[in-house]
Amino acid sequence: MKTTGFEKEAVTIGQRNRLQYIILGLLDQRPQTGYDLTKAFDNEIGEFWQAQHSQIYPLLKRLEETGDITHEVTVTGEKLAKKQYQLTPAGHEKLVAWIGEPSPELTALKDEFILKLYFIKTVDDPRLQPMLQEQILLHQRQLRHLQHRQETVFTNQAAIDQAYGHYLILDHAIEREQHYVQWLERYLTPRKDS
Amino acid sequence: MKTTGFEKEAVTIGQRNRLQYIILGLLDQRPQTGYDLTKAFDNEIGEFWQAQHSQIYPLLKRLEETGDITHEVTVTGEKLAKKQYQLTPAGHEKLVAWIGEPSPELTALKDEFILKLYFIKTVDDPRLQPMLQEQILLHQRQLRHLQHRQETVFTNQAAIDQAYGHYLILDHAIEREQHYVQWLERYLTPRKDS
DNA sequence: TAAAAACATGTAATTAATTACATGTTCGAG
DNA sequence: CTCGAACATGTAATTAATTACATGTTTTTA
Numbered sequence: 001m002k003t004t005g006f007e008k009e010a011v012t013i014g015q016r017n018r019l020q021y022i023i024l025g026l027l028d029q030r031p032q033t034g035y036d037l038t039k040a041f042d043n044e045i046g047e048f049w050q051a052q053h054s055q056i057y058p059l060l061k062r063l064e065e066t067g068d069i070t071h072e073v074t075v076t077g078e079k080l081a082k083k084q085y086q087l088t089p090a091g092h093e094k095l096v097a098w099i100g101e102p103s104p105e106l107t108a109l110k111d112e113f114i115l116k117l118y119f120i121k122t123v124d125d126p127r128l129q130p131m132l133q134e135q136i137l138l139h140q141r142q143l144r145h146l147q148h149r150q151e152t153v154f155t156n157q158a159a160i161d162q163a164y165g166h167y168l169i170l171d172h173a174i175e176r177e178q179h180y181v182q183w184l185e186r187y188l189t190p191r192k193d194s
Numbered sequence: 195m196k197t198t199g200f201e202k203e204a205v206t207i208g209q210r211n212r213l214q215y216i217i218l219g220l221l222d223q224r225p226q227t228g229y230d231l232t233k234a235f236d237n238e239i240g241e242f243w244q245a246q247h248s249q250i251y252p253l254l255k256r257l258e259e260t261g262d263i264t265h266e267v268t269v270t271g272e273k274l275a276k277k278q279y280q281l282t283p284a285g286h287e288k289l290v291a292w293i294g295e296p297s298p299e300l301t302a303l304k305d306e307f308i309l310k311l312y313f314i315k316t317v318d319d320p321r322l323q324p325m326l327q328e329q330i331l332l333h334q335r336q337l338r339h340l341q342h343r344q345e346t347v348f349t350n351q352a353a354i355d356q357a358y359g360h361y362l363i364l365d366h367a368i369e370r371e372q373h374y375v376q377w378l379e380r381y382l383t384p385r386k387d388s
Numbered sequence: 389t390a391a392a393a394a395c396a397t398g399t400a401a402t403t404a405a406t407t408a409c410a411t412g413t414t415c416g417a418g
Numbered sequence: 419c420t421c422g423a424a425c426a427t428g429t430a431a432t433t434a435a436t437t438a439c440a441t442g443t444t445t446t447t448a
Contacts, residue, residue, distance in 0.1 A: 016406085017434075018306060025313040035396050048308050055435060057398055080396065080443045099310045099321060102328055106336055107305040112212060113297040114242050114366070119219040119289070120359035127293060128358075134296055142300055164322075165314035172308070172377055179373045183366055210436085211404075229426050249405065251428055274413045274426065395444065404435075414425070 019051050020059060020068075024087060024095040027069060031086035034060055044153075044166060047146070047173055060085055068094055129189060136184045143177040150174060213245055214253060214262075218281060218289040221263060225280035228254050238347075238360060241340070241367055254279055262288055323383060330378045337371040344368060 026032060026040055037060075038053040040046075060083075063069045068091030071083040087095070113135050120128050150170050154160050160167045220226060220234055231254075232247040234240075254277075257263045262285030265277040281289070307329050314322050344364050348354050354361045 018304070018309060019434085022309065028313070033396075034398090038396095045312070048312075049304060050435090052436065053397075054399080054437080061398095076395085077444055082396070095313070099313055103307040103310060103325070104328075104332060105306060106332065107303050109242060109301050109303050110212070111242065111301040112299060114363050115212060115216065116293050116297060117359040117363050118239070118242070119222070119293055120362075121357060122355065123358045125358075131297070134298075138298060138300065161316065163315060164317045164319070165311040168314075168381065169308050169311050175373065175377055176370070179369060183369055187362060213404085227426075228428090232426095244405090246406065247427075248407080248429080255428095270425085271414055276426070389448100391446100391448085393444100393446075396442085398440080400437100400439070402435100402437080404433100406433075407431085409430070410428080412426085412428105414423100416421105416423085418419100418421090 017059075019049070019055065020063060021095060021098045022049060022051070023056070023059060023063065024068060024091050024098075027085055027087045028092060028095055031084045033082050033084055035082075037085075044149075044170075047149075048169060063091070067091070132184050132188045136181060136188065139177050139180045139184065143174065143181060146170060146174045146177060211253075213243070213249065214257060215289060215292045216243060216245070217250070217253060217257065218262060218285050218292075221279055221281045222286060222289055225278045227276050227278055229276075231279075238343075238364075241343075242363060257285070261285070326378050326382045330375060330382065333371050333374045333378065337368065337375060340364060340368045340371060 022045060023037060026037055026045075032040075034053065034057050037056050038051075041049070041051050060069065060071075064071065064085075067088055069085045070088055071085045073081050074084055075081055113131065116131065120131075153170070154163075154167055216239060217231060220231055220239075226234075228247065228251050231250050232245075235243070235245050254263065254265075258265065258279075261282055263279045264282055265279045267275050268278055269275055307325065310325065314325075347357075347364070348361055
């Protein structure tokens with residue numbers, strides 16, 4: 001691959017760019033604009049992946065160049081032009097291929113609290129208990145948020161059957177937060193009543 | 195901050211650069227070389243943060259410029275010069291300040307398997323069960339690895355007392371993997387005996 | 389009806405992080 | 419004594435991701 005001299009002409013997308021697959025997956029559900037895709041990260045996708053519009057718009061352009069998506073312009077009102085993107089057959093294949101690939105990598109979790117904990121050397125460090133308390137509040141809040149999402153999104157069995165994967169990951173996230181809180185509470189020393 | 199004209203002269207390190215604190219924290223334990231720090235990511239730190247030497251060496255240079263660390267050169271054998279880095283009082287303060295700050299952000303977990311699951315729409319999708327099986331093997335392996343680490347690193351109470359935070363995060367990681375495997379197994383449909 | 393919020397789309401600058409390039413030394417095993 | 423593994427330190431190129439800059443339209447609400 002180093003001797004052909006053609007590599008620079010190819011529109012290449014980094015192998016580890018997983019955002020592109022999220023975009024393909026979202027567009028597989030229905031045609032959407034860049035704005036719509038951006039909004040999706042405020043809602044369900046936001047629970048497990050983050051992206052801003054400044055990353056999405058350029059990527060849409062690249063995906064169109066690689067032939068994975070196309071767009072058509074629709075005009076709302078007098079002059080506001082929206083670009084509705086949709087998958088091409090090639091884009092759909094690419095999505096299916098990605099889902100079918102093995103996922104042999106462990107999550108690279110980058111939890112700042114865990115990082116700080118590592119540098120707490122002794123059980124009686126006065127910073128430990130306040131840190132645990134802060135994290136309990138944080139994760140209890142996240143747990144309530146996730147439970148609320150589950151209650152509002154999956155109100156009946158039909159909703160679960162139509163978006164089973166989404167149901168699974170929300171269920172997984174809820175359990176993860178429950179266990180996180182339980183773990184934190186186990187190491188929290190109750191404060192004395194004064 | 196936008197009108198002084200002096201900003202460009204300051205050596206600034208991005209606010210979210212948490213690798214610098216890992217380096218400060220590791221150097222707080224004992225003076226070390228860039229190579230030693232890199233090795234630390236192959237071992238315990240590697241469980242929850244990743245960095246290559248190509249990121250570490252330039253950062254050591256910047257931390258020295260900002261006055262957080264200093265180094266002295268020691269020669270091994272005939273001519274191999276090692277740079278032993280150590281914290282300055284300013285660097286120590288910076289580490290302490292960071293640990294003392296609140297950590298109000300949730301982990302941005304970027305789990306490719308979870309991402310793929312989101313796009314599985316129905317319970318009878320033939321890709322689902324193989325995906326669950328693959329992840330069970332992956333997380334069982336990780337669980338065994340973590341348990342082995344715990345058994346070898348924390349062989350007695352004294353070891354726990356000296357590195358309590360490390361003990362906590364290893365304990366946390368083990369429980370997280372246990373729950374992950376349990377969760378996966380719950381959705382795994384047993385294969386029929388043929 | 390005026391203002392604010394939401395809709396809509398982009399680029400620029402910077403930083404973080406990975407992969408590849410590049411070089412040389414020391415130590416231990418065979 | 420030689421060869422390979424581990425020690426040791428850097429830079430370059432690329433990609434990913436965030437924050438800031440930049441502009442304009444439509445809809446809702448006060």
